[in-house]
Amino acid sequence: MRRILEVNFALVVFLFISPLMAQDVEKGASLYKKCIVCHGKNGEGKRSQKAPRIGGQFDWYIYQQLKDIKSMVRKNDAMMPYVKNLSDQDFKDLSAYISSLK
Numbered sequence: 001m002r003r004i005l006e007v008n009f010a011l012v013v014f015l016f017i018s019p020l021m022a023q024d025v026e027k028g029a030s031l032y033k034k035c036i037v038c039h040g041k042n043g044e045g046k047r048s049q050k051a052p053r054i055g056g057q058f059d060w061y062i063y064q065q066l067k068d069i070k071s072m073v074r075k076n077d078a079m080m081p082y083v084k085n086l087s088d089q090d091f092k093d094l095s096a097y098i099s100s101l102k
C-alpha cells in the first residue's frame with residue numbers, strides 16, 4: 001500500500017512538472033533559431049564565425065555567459081545584437097535547450 005502511494009506521488013509530481021519543463025525547452029528551441037547562423041543547428045559551432053561549440057554544455061554555464069554578455073561583463077560584439085533584447089527567462093529557456101543538444 002505504501003509503495004503504491006509512493007509511486008502515485010512520483011507520478012503526480014512528474015505529470016505536474018514535465019509540461020513546465022517541456023515548455024521551457026520548446027521556447028528555447030524557437031529562440032535558438034536565431035543563433036544557428038553562428039553556432040550551428042546542433043550547437044556544434046562554426047569556425048568561419050569564430051563561434052565556439054555550445055551544444056551539450058552545462059546549462060548553468062551557458063546561462064551565466066549569456067547574462068555576462070548582455071551586461072557586457074564579457075565583451076562579445078558579435079552576439080550583442082542577438083542577446084540585448086532577450087529576458088532572463090529567455091536565457092534560461094535557451095540554456096535548457098542548448099544543453100540538451102548532442
Ligand code: HEC
Binds near residue numbers: 034052063075076
Ligand atoms: C554573429 C554570430 C553569433 C550569433 C548570431 C550568436 N553567437 Fe554566441 N558566440 C559567438 C562568438 C564569436 C562567441 C565567442 C566570443 C568570445 O570569444 O568570447 C560566442 C559565444 C557564445 C557563448 C559562450 C560559449 C563559451 O564556451 O563560453 C554562448 C553560451 C553563446 N555564444 C550562445 C549564443 C546564443 C544562445 C545565441 C543566440 C541568442 C548566440 N550565441 C548567437 C557568435 C555568435
